[in-house]
């Protein structure tokens with residue numbers, strides 16, 4: 422999807438001043454004890470915790486993750502020689518610390534260490550600074566009505582308007598976040614649906630809700646450690662993806678699948694550490710769905726770290742969605758579907774055109790995990806079937822601008838790619854959770870697949886997964902599940 426996302430993901434290597442001394446760098450050291458020990462533990466967790474109400478599942482899982490980190494990290498840091506400048510995490514039991522190459526090699530052999538990864542880019546400063554350009558206030562929203570608004574073809578093909586009309590489900594009560602490049606929160610289709618951190622007084626230079634981040638009103642930009650998430654650049658990637666989730670049609674055309682869900686804006690491009698921070702934030706601030714319209718190639722063993730993070734977030738009640746990527750025709754040898762969409766629990770969304778034929782660029786499976794030491798499952802040739810479902814990567818998804826944001830109309834609404842397929846499915850997940858807030862994330866994925874319209878070849882396949890998402894059937898299934906539970 423966006424190769425630019427990777428520009429910051431370079432290894433920090435910093436020589437010590439005096440000549441002859443060893444180079445040191447930042448490493449992410451993963452502790453031995455984790456919530457889920459291996460691939461099998463995820464299924465066990467579902468069996469044990471599938472019946473918990475959503476709020477309880479999240480509270481309990483976050484408490485367990487934090488308890489493991491609190492219990493293990495003092496010993497871990499002592500074994501690493503008590504390094505200074507420690508950045509602890511809890512979504513996985515891990516610390517980011519500066520180590521010499523010798524110490525990093527020695528750390529790999531420690532009993533309390535599962536794995537040592539090179540830490541990628543992260544900002545030096547913590548906490549945030551600066552102001553947001555405009556402070557939106559929460560106005561009472563009218564119930565969503567189609568009225569005279571236009572509905573683009575993709576929403577009709579996904580059977581979305583029937584959910585709004587017949588089931589009266591529009592996403593109310595669900596917070597969706599998108600890890601993207603910022604967005605235009607002033608956009609008329611978005612401004613009423615921005616998530617607002619009600620515990621934070623904006624632009625006063627203080628961290629009123631004491632979550633460690635100053636003035637985080639709409640979410641947070643972890644890449645620059647700033648509260649401002651406004652993107653005024655020409656690309657508007659985050660505005661496009663957000664409009665496909667919650668765009669409410671104030672401008673005349675409804676672009677969003679869930680026009681009464683709320684959108685939390687998070688930036689975290691750079692690597693696994695910033696993604697971990699973003700997951701922690703989104704979980705604690707109440708997001709139920711995360712859209713990730715990015716793809717990271719060639720991560721090697723670091724794929725395991727991403728998978729552990731994703732599985733832990735899912736255990737805490739978060740639905741993870743990511744486009745399948747656009748790399749089918751890029752190389753002589755087809756490239757394996759990337760991260761995060763290649764992770765088993767992440768809903769990987771491929772793309773078809775309006776005739777339901779696979780888009781020529783849409784990345785295809787299978788995905789292998791046999792080479793990743795923490796897991797070693799899904800060996801080729803069978804591997805893990807991906808994508809999981811398909812939606813529409815465009816073009817002409819009805820995205821409309823205003824005088825202020827004409828920049829993203831300049832291409833005549835001809836943009837396409839699976840960056841745009843994923844958000845439509847993230848929107849469907851929001852509808853399902855709005856209809857049944859206690860549906861666990863793994864059931865959201867299962868119901869999405871079991872209600873999809875299978876496309877050729879028959880059954881779940883490596884081109885179109887379980888098929889084209891049918892929002893009406895998926896939400897109906899979510900409602901039936903509510904009655905059974």
Ligand SMILES: [Ca+2]
Pocket residue numbers: 621628629630631632633634635636637
């Ligand atoms: Ca704060």
Ligand SMILES: [Ca+2]
Pocket residue numbers: 621622623624625626627628629635636637
């Ligand atoms: Ca404040």
Ligand SMILES: [Ca+2]
Pocket residue numbers: 875876877878879880881882885886887888
């Ligand atoms: Ca099929």
